[in-house]
Amino acid sequence: MSELDYLAPPTVEDAVRALAAGGGSAKVLGGGTDLLVQLRAGRIKPGVIVDLKRIPGAIGVREEAGGFVIGAATPGAVIGEHAGLVGAWPGVVEAANLIGSTQVQGRASLAGNLCNASPAADSVPAMIAAGATCLVVGPAGRREIPVEQVAVGPGRTSLAADEFVLEIRLPARPQRSGDAYLRSIPRTEMDIAVVGAGVALTLDAAGTVTAARVALGAVAPTALLVPEAGAAIVGTPLDETALEALDAAARAAARPISDKRGTADYRIKIAGVLARRAAAIAYRRAADQGRGGRA
Amino acid sequence: MSKRHISTTVNGDAAEFLAEPGATLLDALRDELRLTGAKEGCGSGDCGACSVMVDGRLVCACLMLAPEAEGRRIETIEGMAQGGRLHPLQQKFLEHAALQCGFCTPGLLVAAKALLDQNPDPSETEVRYWLAGNLCRCTGYDKVIRAVMDAAADLRQVRRAS
Ligand SMILES: Cc1cc2nc3c(=O)[nH]c(=O)nc-3n(C[C@H](O)[C@H](O)[C@H](O)COP(=O)(O)OP(=O)(O)OC[C@H]3O[C@@H](n4cnc5c(N)ncnc54)[C@H](O)[C@@H]3O)c2cc1C
Ligand code: FES
Ligand code: FES
Numbered sequence: 001m002s003e004l005d006y007l008a009p010p011t012v013e014d015a016v017r018a019l020a021a022g023g024g025s026a027k028v029l030g031g032g033t034d035l036l037v038q039l040r041a042g043r044i045k046p047g048v049i050v051d052l053k054r055i056p057g058a059i060g061v062r063e064e065a066g067g068f069v070i071g072a073a074t075p076g077a078v079i080g081e082h083a084g085l086v087g088a089w090p091g092v093v094e095a096a097n098l099i100g101s102t103q104v105q106g107r108a109s110l111a112g113n114l115c116n117a118s119p120a121a122d123s124v125p126a127m128i129a130a131g132a133t134c135l136v137v138g139p140a141g142r143r144e145i146p147v148e149q150v151a152v153g154p155g156r157t158s159l160a161a162d163e164f165v166l167e168i169r170l171p172a173r174p175q176r177s178g179d180a181y182l183r184s185i186p187r188t189e190m191d192i193a194v195v196g197a198g199v200a201l202t203l204d205a206a207g208t209v210t211a212a213r214v215a216l217g218a219v220a221p222t223a224l225l226v227p228e229a230g231a232a233i234v235g236t237p238l239d240e241t242a243l244e245a246l247d248a249a250a251r252a253a254a255r256p257i258s259d260k261r262g263t264a265d266y267r268i269k270i271a272g273v274l275a276r277r278a279a280a281i282a283y284r285r286a287a288d289q290g291r292g293g294r295a
Numbered sequence: 296m297s298k299r300h301i302s303t304t305v306n307g308d309a310a311e312f313l314a315e316p317g318a319t320l321l322d323a324l325r326d327e328l329r330l331t332g333a334k335e336g337c338g339s340g341d342c343g344a345c346s347v348m349v350d351g352r353l354v355c356a357c358l359m360l361a362p363e364a365e366g367r368r369i370e371t372i373e374g375m376a377q378g379g380r381l382h383p384l385q386q387k388f389l390e391h392a393a394l395q396c397g398f399c400t401p402g403l404l405v406a407a408k409a410l411l412d413q414n415p416d417p418s419e420t421e422v423r424y425w426l427a428g429n430l431c432r433c434t435g436y437d438k439v440i441r442a443v444m445d446a447a448a449d450l451r452q453v454r455r456a457s
Contacts, residue, residue: 032359036360051360102427103354104340
């Protein structure tokens with residue numbers, strides 16, 4: 001622990017420089033709710049910790065071009081207090097707010113949840129379903145990539161050691177759209193998802209699904225975007241036949257492991273069930289929104 | 296790596312301390328500032344015994360590095376009683392016997408106060424969910440919940456009267 005350094009750069013450029021200087025031994029710090037646990041357990045031994053929270057905009061939500069920009073280190077509690085975001089992307093917000101306790105909500109960020117790259121990270125399927133992107137910065141400049149391209153395996157991301165996520169971006173929500181996230185845990189709070197399912201969909205005036213994205217968590221080494229599951233409900237009024245097709249597509253995509261939280265068979269079954277239920281909630285939200293109400 | 300000099304505000308007063316870059320805020324509060332109310336139950340964010348407020352947000356002091364506290368406003372259990380007068384939550388914890396060993400109590404009080412400061416009239420369910428990150432091995436939680444509900448009712452009455 002004694003050789004550890006801590007830096008809180010005031011600008012993006014300083015942060016990139018600090019990461020580059022640290023080489024592979026630098027670690028980005030958001031809310032620290034994963035990082036400090038790993039540090040304490042001796043699972044990581046960084047030479048330098050680069051805290052993003054002093055970078056202007058790192059904490060906060062702003063509306064831009066009808067969509068939302070969420071600063072990399074914005075904690076769940078701040079996300080849950082943003083009425084515009086809650087109204088537009090309730091599924092993403094409910095997923096973010098499921099993370100940990102009230103205390104953890106005071107710190108835990110979406111970017112940290114994403115870059116920690118746990119297959120069970122709650123906000124990730126919701127963000128993928130919503131079509132969220134992230135702005136990645138590094139020595140070569142900035143690039144915007146879909147959230148599903150960040151994690152490449154448990155604990156591993158596609159980001160270079162001197163890159164970090166500066167912003168999470170949610171698109172403008174189309175009219176008559178809704179999203180939802182559900183997870184299955186053995187108790188009601190403070191546990192890791194056995195399965196998670198995020199759904200975002202758009203309806204036409206008649207209530208037919210015109211677009212849908214379905215993502216699953218904890219059933220593969222990374223969260224999965226399941227295009228077949230989305231396709232299964234497009235063109236339908238989300239009737240029982242469509243829900244069954246969705247259920248089957250979700251089950252077919254799931255390739256989980258068995259562990260103490262659940263067997264592979266159980267996870268596969270629950271993936272279908274949660275995808276159905278999340279789709280039903282998203283549908284209701286989209287329909288309510290079409291009527292001018294709010295789910 | 297040499298120790299850092301950190302300037303903060305703790306319970307309304309300027310507070311300065313030295314900390315290793317890898318030390319937690321909890322280490323600094325307990326070992327440098329000698330504020331031993333916040334406890335280390337787990338050191339991994341699970342038990343809430345280390346709950347403190349940082350810039351008005353409830354956090355686990357064990358999950359924050361001490362240097363992160365630079366310029367921040369920190370509130371701990373030591374600042375809860377005012378001039379020797381217990382906060383209504385503290386009083387109700389005593390009346391309802393909402394503690395046995397007391398290890399979890401500072402964290403529960405800080406967390407409960409954070410709730411009542413923003414929601415003066417929480418339902419029992421809201422209280423239980425809010426406090427889900429505060430573990431207690433002794434009380435079985437029921438008395439804790441009663442004490443918080445009772446304190447909330449008292450505080451509402453005080454607010455109405457003033
Ligand atoms: C008690 C407890 C309960 C929890 N419950 C849940 C839960 O229910 N569901 C769940 O999904 N998770 C849970 N977690 C895990 C954790 O809280 C989340 O993953 C959280 O979102 C991490 O965010 P953070 O800002 O704290 O990340 P940090 O700990 O700061 O960082 C996590 C990792 O991501 C990297 N990183 C952080 N920000 C960036 C960035 N902007 N760019 C690049 N890399 C970055 C860090 O280097 C680190 O490797 C829990 C943790 C605790 C302690
Ligand atoms: S000691 Fe911080 S949560 Fe247990
Ligand atoms: S009173 Fe002993 S842990 Fe709560």
